[in-house]
Amino acid sequence: MPSRYRRTLATPGARRFLPAAFIGRLPLAMHTMGTVLFVQNRTGSYAIGGGVAACGAIAEAMCAPVIGRALDRYGQARILVLGVCGHLLGVAALLTAVWSDAPRPTWFAAAVLAGACLPPVGSCARARWSRLLAGSTLLPTAFALEAALDELVFILGPTLATALVVMVAPASALVVSASLLVVGALSLAVQRGTDPGPHGADTARQRRIVRLPAVRALMAITFAIGVGFGGFDVSIVAFAREQDLAAFGGLLLGLFAAGSAVSGLVSGARAQARPPRDRLLRAVRLLAVGFTLPLAGVTVAAMVPLAILAGATAAPTLISANAFMERLVEARSRTEGFAWLVMALAGGVAVGSPVAGQLIDSGGARLGFVVPATAGLLAGLAALLGRHSLPTVQAAAASS
DSSP: OOHHHHHHHTSTTHHHHHHHHHHHHHHHHHHHHHHHHHHHHHHSOHHHHHHHHHHHHHHHHHHHHHHHHHHHHHOHHHHHHHHHHHHHHHHHHHHHHHHTTOOHHHHHHHHHHHHHTOOOHHHHHHHHHHHHTTTOTTHHHHHHHHHHHHHHHHHHHHHHHHHHHHHTOTTHHHHHHHHHHHHHHHHHHTOGGGOOOOOOSOOTTGGGGGGSHHHHHHHHHHHHHHHHHHHHHHHHHHHHHHTTOTTHHHHHHHHHHHHHHHHHHHHHHSOOOSOHHHHHHHHHHHHHHHTTGGGGOOSHHHHHHHHHHHHHTHHHHHHHHHHHHHHHSOGGGHHHHHHHHHHHHHHHHHHHHHHHHHHHHHHOHHHHTHHHHHHHHHHHHHHHHHTTHHHHHHHHHHHO
16 A cells, blocks of 8 residues: 555544444445335336435435534534434335335435435545644545545445345345444544534634635536536446447446546545645546547447546546645535535536436437536536636635
């Protein structure tokens, strides 16, 4: 393991909260897939399952900044416990409503409760790293490690959920997902030594975070990346099916995620001499090119290297966005700042997936790759338009 990662993991408390945060993050990828498959098993309709899951995902995205603000104000321990309790209540209500064939609106209401209460465990972990490594050159390495864990979560989560539904029972994915949240989030909650909060009741400055032009620029970039993710996921599965190689769809998705994870780890292993603004703008330029590459894939074999290269441009951009957010906001607001990026990314995925689906229905799988290509260009445009706001806010934050 490179020395920078050894030094990062040697940070007091890191080896304890990192496994807890990883376990607590798995439900972020398992819950949605588990909901789709559970509802589909009971109704025979993927459309209904997808609709119920989408309501939960939207609620999760919309509530993430609110929960992030509460985490900053009251500390992670109290809010994580409350979030776990609310999520368990929502999952129990969803299972009961679907099993008993209750009126359909109750299904959607239960999904909204479960999604809204799902705590942003990844934001909690990044806030802890920010507290422990404030001002250290190892902080980008910690964010690179977090990005790699995110990729691993979104590879393992849907796979584990699908396997549980197929091999155990339709409801097992939701039950296991909720159990993992209990173990991971509560293990994180009891680790008070690395908790960056609470920061008290003065939230006037916190509420102005999203008004900062630089924060809005970061959210626009992250939203565009989410659109690209959603479009790529749907398009690559449809592309593999069109090639009569449906089983390779999952492999291509895995290669995209692997390319992102590896590039993130390589980026984090290097000492960063450039300031965060320069790293961000350079990463976005590469992403704008990388997200157009799948358009050139005419066969599954040709798509393999293109998927890897496209994925390799994603993690460095997200790492740079999180590193810049850490510089933009005060310590008392960082969990909320990271949560805004989570919301933007999730919102982008929610937009990119259906848009790509419509294009695929009308013109075939390759037309769906227009979505990530356009998303990459939009990320570049957002960076171009917002670049003048970044140095001003960064300088102000540095001087405070």
